[in-house]
Amino acid sequence: MSAQTLYDKLWQSHVVHTESDGTTLLYIDRHLLHEVTSPQAFEGLRLAGRKPWRLSANLAVADHNVPTTGRAQGIADPISRLQVETLDDNCASFGITEFKMGDVRQGIVHVIGPEQGATLPGMTVVCGDSHTSTHGAFGALAHGIGTSEVEHVLATQCLLQKKSKTMLVRVEGALGMGVTAKDVALAIIGRIGTAGGTGYAIEFGGSAIRALSMEGRMTLCNMAIEAGARAGMVAVDDTTIDYVKGRPYAPKGDLWDQAVTDWHTLVSDADAQFDSVVDLDAAAIKPQVTWGTSPEMVVSIEDKVPDPALESDTVKRGGIERALAYMGLQANTPMTEIKIDKVFIGSCTNSRIEDLRAAAAVAKGKKVAANVKLAMVVPGSGLVKLQAEQEGLDKIFVEAGFEWRDPGCSMCLAMNADRLEPGERCASTSNRNFEGRQGPGGRTHLVSPVMAAAAAIAGHFVDVRQLQGS
Amino acid sequence: MDKFTRIDGLVAPLDRANVDTDAIIPKQFLKSIKRSGFGPNLFDEWRYLDHGEPGQDCSNRPLNPDFVLNQPRYQGAQILLARENFGCGSSREHAPWALLDYGFLAVIAPSFADIFFNNCFKNGILPIVMNADEVDRLFKETVATEGYRLTVDLEKQLVTTPGGHGIKFEVDAFRKYCLLNGLDDIGLTLQNADKIKAYEERCKIEAPWLFV
Numbered sequence: 001m002s003a004q005t006l007y008d009k010l011w012q013s014h015v016v017h018t019e020s021d022g023t024t025l026l027y028i029d030r031h032l033l034h035e036v037t038s039p040q041a042f043e044g045l046r047l048a049g050r051k052p053w054r055l056s057a058n059l060a061v062a063d064h065n066v067p068t069t070g071r072a073q074g075i076a077d078p079i080s081r082l083q084v085e086t087l088d089d090n091c092a093s094f095g096i097t098e099f100k101m102g103d104v105r106q107g108i109v110h111v112i113g114p115e116q117g118a119t120l121p122g123m124t125v126v127c128g129d130s131h132t133s134t135h136g137a138f139g140a141l142a143h144g145i146g147t148s149e150v151e152h153v154l155a156t157q158c159l160l161q162k163k164s165k166t167m168l169v170r171v172e173g174a175l176g177m178g179v180t181a182k183d184v185a186l187a188i189i190g191r192i193g194t195a196g197g198t199g200y201a202i203e204f205g206g207s208a209i210r211a212l213s214m215e216g217r218m219t220l221c222n223m224a225i226e227a228g229a230r231a232g233m234v235a236v237d238d239t240t241i242d243y244v245k246g247r248p249y250a251p252k253g254d255l256w257d258q259a260v261t262d263w264h265t266l267v268s269d270a271d272a273q274f275d276s277v278v279d280l281d282a283a284a285i286k287p288q289v290t291w292g293t294s295p296e297m298v299v300s301i302e303d304k305v306p307d308p309a310l311e312s313d314t315v316k317r318g319g320i321e322r323a324l325a326y327m328g329l330q331a332n333t334p335m336t337e338i339k340i341d342k343v344f345i346g347s348c349t350n351s352r353i354e355d356l357r358a359a360a361a362v363a364k365g366k367k368v369a370a371n372v373k374l375a376m377v378v379p380g381s382g383l384v385k386l387q388a389e390q391e392g393l394d395k396i397f398v399e400a401g402f403e404w405r406d407p408g409c410s411m412c413l414a415m416n417a418d419r420l421e422p423g424e425r426c427a428s429t430s431n432r433n434f435e436g437r438q439g440p441g442g443r444t445h446l447v448s449p450v451m452a453a454a455a456a457i458a459g460h461f462v463d464v465r466q467l468q469g470s
Numbered sequence: 471m472d473k474f475t476r477i478d479g480l481v482a483p484l485d486r487a488n489v490d491t492d493a494i495i496p497k498q499f500l501k502s503i504k505r506s507g508f509g510p511n512l513f514d515e516w517r518y519l520d521h522g523e524p525g526q527d528c529s530n531r532p533l534n535p536d537f538v539l540n541q542p543r544y545q546g547a548q549i550l551l552a553r554e555n556f557g558c559g560s561s562r563e564h565a566p567w568a569l570l571d572y573g574f575l576a577v578i579a580p581s582f583a584d585i586f587f588n589n590c591f592k593n594g595i596l597p598i599v600m601n602a603d604e605v606d607r608l609f610k611e612t613v614a615t616e617g618y619r620l621t622v623d624l625e626k627q628l629v630t631t632p633g634g635h636g637i638k639f640e641v642d643a644f645r646k647y648c649l650l651n652g653l654d655d656i657g658l659t660l661q662n663a664d665k666i667k668a669y670e671e672r673c674k675i676e677a678p679w680l681f682v
Contacts, residue, residue, distance in 0.1 A: 016669045017662050021643040025662055027669055029680050037562065039503035048656070053666070056681075065501065079501040079524055086503050123680065130561040130585055144585050146563035147505075148592035148655070156659045158666055162642065194488055195555035195581055228558065230584045251679035259679040294488050315487050315553060322486070413560075415497050434492040434559060436515045 003269035005166050006235050007201045010141035010266070014124050016158055026161045029123040030135075031153045033060040033096070034109045035087040036415070037128030041151035042090040052094055053157040059118050060091050060098040063108045064415045068378050068405035071101060080416065107381025107407040110134040110348035114218065115381055117247025121236045121263040126153060131348045131431065133224040136233035137217035138240055139266040141201070143230035165275040167200040167229065168268075171208040173282035178465040180358070181216035182350060182429065182448035184208065184280075185223035186288035190298040192278060197229030200276065203268060204234050208282035214243040215354035222349045226295040226431055235267040289335050289461055290433045290446040292323035297433070299335060301451070301463045307331035326435055327443050328423065335461050338445070339371060341424040343402075343456040344438070345449055346378030347412035350429035353387050355449040359429075360393040362453035362464060368401030369459030376403040376418070378410040402456065414439045427455040471594045473652035476623045477575050479548030482539055483612045489552060490559035491586060495568040499524050508564055509571030513539065543616050551608055552579040556597075557586025566593045576622050578629070580605050591645045594652065596624060598639045624650060 004012070016025040038060070045051070052058060065080035075081040084101065091098035099105045105112060110131050113119040125135040125142035128150040135142035149159055169188055189196075202224050204217070212220065217234045224232025234240075241260055244250050251259045286300035297320075299306070308320040308331060324331065329338070345351070345359050356379060368375045377397050379385035385407055388394055394404045411418040412430035420426055420442025429452050430437075433444040447455065454464040499511045501524055510528035517539060519532040533540045539547070550569065556579040557565060566589045569577070575595060580602040582590075590597040600608075611631065612618045621630040624646060629637045641649075648655065659666075674681050 017665045019644055023642065023644040025659060025665070027666070027673070036500050040505045040563075043503075043505075050656070054670075077501075083501050083503055120679070122677070128561060128563075130559065132561075144561035146561055146566075146585060146589035146592060148563060148589065152656050152659065155656045156663075156666065157670075158659055158662075160644070160655055160659065194558055195583070198555065198581060198584055225585075228555065228583060249682075251682060255679040255682065259677075262677065294490075296488075315485075318485075319487055413492075413497050415500065432490075432492070432559060434490045436496055437492050440496075440515060440521050 003272040005268040005272040005274060006139060006203055006233055006266060007141065007164070007166050010122065010124070011163055013122070014141070022162055024161050024163065025158045026124060027158055028126050028153050029057060030113070030118060030125040031058045032109050032113050032125065032127035032132070033058060033150065034064060034127070034129060035062045035083045036064045037147050038090065038150055039083065039086045040147045041154060042094065044151040045154055050155045052096065052154045055095050057157060058096045059113070060087060060096050061106055061109050061112055062087050062101060064409045064413065066101055066408040067416050068408055068410050068418055071406055076417070104382035104386060107384065108348045108351060108409055110222065111351060111380030111384065114138065114214070115247070115383055117244055117250035120244060120250065121240055121266050126159065130225045131222050133230065133232045134218050134222040134348060136221040136224065136231055137214060138244070139233060139236035139263065141231055141233065144225065164201040164231065165199055167197060167202045167276040167278065168274040169202055169204050169278045169280070170206040171204070171280045171282050172206040173208055174211070175208055175282050175285060176465070178287055178450060179285055180448040180450065181212055181219040183285055183288045185220050186290065186295065186298045186446060187280060187285045189223065189227045189295045190288070191280065192227055194226060194294055194296045195228045197224060197227040200229050201231040201233065202227065202229040204232060209234055210237060213354055214239060215352040218352065219349055223431055236263045287448065287451050287464055289451065291327065291329060291335065292320070293326055293433055293435050295431070295433060295446060297323055301335050301461060303335055305329050305331055305333045305335070336463065337460065339425070339460045340427045340455055341373050342420060342426040343372060343375035343452050344411045344426055344428040344430060345376070345452050346380070346410050347430035348380065349431045350449050351378060351380030351384065353384050355429065356384070356388045356393050357391070359449040359453040360396040362450050362467065363400040363402065363457065364396045366400055366457045368456045371459045372456055374403065375401060375456040376405055376411070378405045379407050381407050411438050413437060427452045427461065471652045471654065474575065474594050474596050474624055474649040476621065476625070477548055478619060478621045479575065480544065480546055481549045481551055481612045481618050481620050482544040482547035483551045483609050484538060485553065485609060487553040488555045488558055491557055491562050491565040492559055494557065494565040495562065496522070498522070500562055500564050505567055506571060508568035509573070512568040512572040513537070546573065548573055548575045549620050549622065550574045550577045551605065551612055552577055554580050556582050558583040561585045563589045566590050566595050570595055578605060578608065591649060592655065594649065596622065596649060598622070598629065600637060600639060604637050
C-alpha cells in the first residue's frame, strides 16, 4: 500500500460505501450536540417518524445561550430559555445524554468532549458547530456540520462526504517566551488567508507542534476553520495518550491497551504526499493581534495598522478601508497605542486550564487598568472552573479586577447577555473578529490569553514579552 | 426540499469578499427553533439602520439606503452575485435558510467556504463556483444594466447572460441528482442501512473501544 497521510487513514477506516462520483458514506463515531443547531434536526426526525441510529454515539450540552452569572435564577431571556429547554426536552424524549446547565460537567461543547474522553484518537467527530475542528487535536477527523447534517447523523450515524485535499502546515523550531498556540494559529491564517485552507484537511506538524500540550493543539485545530479548512488535526503521540488516559469515557483495562496500540498508528507515514505544504519558522512568530474584521487581518504586536493605500488589489483595498472604518482605526497606528474597553478571556479556543493559568500568571499582583470597563474570565467548563478555583486562579483574577464567571460560549458570539456595546473595543481570546460578532458595532481584536491579560493590565495592547521580561 | 432545475432570475451584486455567516444572519436570530422566517433578517446589520431583535416586525424598520439589496432595482432578485470566500465562518444553516427565505435560489462567487457550500445543497440553493474574471464581468454587467437577469440551467450546468454568453460550471454528480430531484439525503442513505450495520459489526471486532 502506498504511504498514507493521517487524514487518509482516518478517512479510509470510516468508509461505509462510495458512489461512482466519489461521494462517500462516512461513519461517524461521536456526535456532539448543542442547543442552537439541533432543534430543527430533532423536529425533522420527529416529522419523519425516525429515531437516532445509535444513542450512545451522541452527547449534548447547552453552551451558546447559557448565562455566565446568576445561574440559580435561570435564563432571563425567554427566547434563549426556550432554546435551551428545547434541547433538554429533545434529549429527554429521544434518550440522549445531556449535561444540563446545573451539572458541573456542563461547558463549551468543544471543551467537554475532550475533557470527558468522549473525543478519542481515530474517531470521526462531528457537531453542528464549525469549531468542531478542535477535536482533530487528538488525531481524530473532526469537523463542523449544518443542521440538515445533524439530522442526517442522528438518523443514520453517517454523513455523505467528498474527500478533501490534504495540507501539511509544518512549524519547526521552538516558540519564543510569551508566544502561544494562539499566535501560531493567527500567524498561519495571516500567511495562508481565511480561504487558504478551503477544500483541505490540514495536518499541523513539525517540532513546534509536537512540543505543544493538548490544550495548545486544541487551540490550533480550533482555528483551522478560520483558515478555511473544515478539519485540522495533529498526529497521535504520548502527549495525546497521556491526556486521554483515565477520562470518564475513555476505554479501560484490556480495551485501553488495545486502543493505544491502534492509536500509535495514527500518524502520517514518513513518505506520505500532501497536496500542499506550508512551512513556518516557530522562532520567527511573535505575539499576534488582529486589527480588522477577518482573522487574516492580523499583524504582530510590533507592527502598525496597515495602510490601504499600499494595497494594489481593489477588492482587497476596499476590504481594508471598510475594516478600518468599522474598527475605528487609523492606518499606521502602532498596535501598542490601541486602547481597549473590554477584555474577554474564554471561548472554545482559549478557555482551558492551561489558558487560565497563563493569563493568571500575567495578572498576578497587578490591577486591571482604569480605562477597561470590564475584564471577564469565562472558564470552558464547570470542571475547568473547579480546577482553576482549587489552584487559586479565581482569586488572582478577582484581586486584579477581573470578573470570574460560569462556563459557556459567552462573549465569543454574544448569544447570551455578555456582549460589547456599539463602538466598544475588546481584547478577546476568541476566534472571530467579524463585524458584530461580539455585539452590534463591537470591535474585536483576537489575541492569546497572555496578550489579553497584559492588555487588561496596561489598558492598551502591549507586548507581553516585555511585561514578562520585566 | 424543492427541486432545482432552471431559473431565469434577477441578479443582485454584493461586492465584498469574505462575507461571513455572522453577516448573512446575525447571532440573535439563531435563537429560533424553527427553519423558516429568517428572510426579513438576512444581512440584518447591513440592511437596517437600527438594531434587530428576533420576533420584531421588520416592515417599519429604517432601511440603510446604501445597502445594495435595498435598492429598488434589485427587489425580487433570485441570484446573488458575490466575491471570494462567501459564507465563511460559522456552520449555521440559518444562513442558507435566510437566503432562501428572502428569495435567493442561486449564489455565484469565485469561491465559497466549505460548510456553507454544503449547507446550500441541503436546502435547494445552488452555489455556483465561477472563475474570478467571469464573476467580475458579471458584476460590471449587473451594475451597468438595470433589470439584469441570468439564466441558470442545472441540467446543462450553464449560466447564460442576456447577451447570450454561456458560462459552464461544475457540480458533483450526486449533488446535482439530489437538487434536480429535490431528494432528501436521509432517505437515500437509509437505502444503505445494511451496509451501515455491516460496518458497525466489523468495527465492533476491530475497534471495540468505540462501542463501549
